[in-house]
Amino acid sequence: xxxxxxxIVGLPNVGKxxxxxxxxxxxxxxSANYPFATIDPNIGIxxxxxxxxxxxxxxxxxxxxxxPPIVRSTIEFxxxxxxxxxxxxxxxxxxxxxxxxxxxDMIIQVVRxxxxxxxxxxxxxxxNDDTDVINSELLIxxxxxxxxxxxxxxxxxxxxxxxxIMEQVRxxxxxxxxxxxxxxxxxxxxxKEFIRxxxxxxxxxxxxxxxxxxxxxxxxxxxxxxxxxxxxTYINAKLESExxxxxxxxxxxxxxxxxxxxxxxxxxxxxxxxxxxxxxxLTAGEKEVRAWEIHRGMTAQQAAGRIHGDFEKNFIKAEVIxxxxxxxxxxxxxxxxxxxxxxxxxxxxVQDGDVIEFKIGSN
Numbered sequence: 001x002x003x004x005x006x007x008i009v010g011l012p013n014v015g016k017x018x019x020x021x022x023x024x025x026x027x028x029x030x031s032a033n034y035p036f037a038t039i040d041p042n043i044g045i046x047x048x049x050x051x052x053x054x055x056x057x058x059x060x061x062x063x064x065x066x067x068p069p070i071v072r073s074t075i076e077f078x079x080x081x082x083x084x085x086x087x088x089x090x091x092x093x094x095x096x097x098x099x100x101x102x103x104x105d106m107i108i109q110v111v112r113x114x115x116x117x118x119x120x121x122x123x124x125x126x127x128n129d130d131t132d133v134i135n136s137e138l139l140i141x142x143x144x145x146x147x148x149x150x151x152x153x154x155x156x157x158x159x160x161x162x163x164x165i166m167e168q169v170r171x172x173x174x175x176x177x178x179x180x181x182x183x184x185x186x187x188x189x190x191x192k193e194f195i196r197x198x199x200x201x202x203x204x205x206x207x208x209x210x211x212x213x214x215x216x217x218x219x220x221x222x223x224x225x226x227x228x229x230x231x232x233t234y235i236n237a238k239l240e241s242e243x244x245x246x247x248x249x250x251x252x253x254x255x256x257x258x259x260x261x262x263x264x265x266x267x268x269x270x271x272x273x274x275x276x277x278x279x280x281x282l283t284a285g286e287k288e289v290r291a292w293e294i295h296r297g298m299t300a301q302q303a304a305g306r307i308h309g310d311f312e313k314n315f316i317k318a319e320v321i322x323x324x325x326x327x328x329x330x331x332x333x334x335x336x337x338x339x340x341x342x343x344x345x346x347x348x349x350v351q352d353g354d355v356i357e358f359k360i361g362s363n
Contacts, residue, residue, distance in 0.1 A: 022240035235264030
């Protein structure tokens, strides 16, 4: 499983680069009050927050007298140039935008929903219209890709099947359906053979992140909303920028004063994980304490492969301790003595927060 790449998209001046900067906790992208301040895509790697790692680190320290380094899961964020109406035809920086977006695993669409009129409204009207513009441009470009493919399909029985499937997809995309939502309507084999290779822009997970005013009550919501059939959450990019300059302790104090239970960064990470169906299992030892992201529903044998391909191939068993049990008893030997350590086989479904040590055979 390669590193997750998330593209941050939206109309110009909606707060994409400000959010990007605060996520990375450094001014890596140019935030400016004029359109297309971001020209080349800015790319950065951010750690996935997980307080369980610090707890495991301290447990290992107490057990061994050595403080192991922490290795967190990471997400690659790509801040992509602002999109405008007509991007599918090359307007603004459309061609560059669309080529960059093909390379990410999922899309965060940042939506302007704040009241500061001092920030120039470049092509922005209101959330519903703005999101319609972006979604329409993605669909138009996909439709163009599909129609080009249909024209190149050669004659013959196999080609007739492909042409029929492509025409079905063309009609659905023309009606406003995202390619990602069409997957369920197609045979999985046909999707993998004919649709996936097209790398359609709308064949990706997408979430909406609304950039709202600092006083907006929706900032206090810790659960996710739904908007136009996708998950949505609310952040204030300016507040996130302020938080990024504070220590972790001061961040929590500031958020508590505002009555906000979770930072925008944590919301963004959580919504990405939830939308993609990701969880983390943990490993702990003198060498390192580490979080490994996997897809929910993966078996212990598949999870072992996340560490190394040979681990999956030569898997014997997994020693599994629930995180809460590990912290309660303080060590792996103590967990074994307390009956909290379980031996699981290759078909065991890994749970979020499982602390695992894999037993591997020789080649």
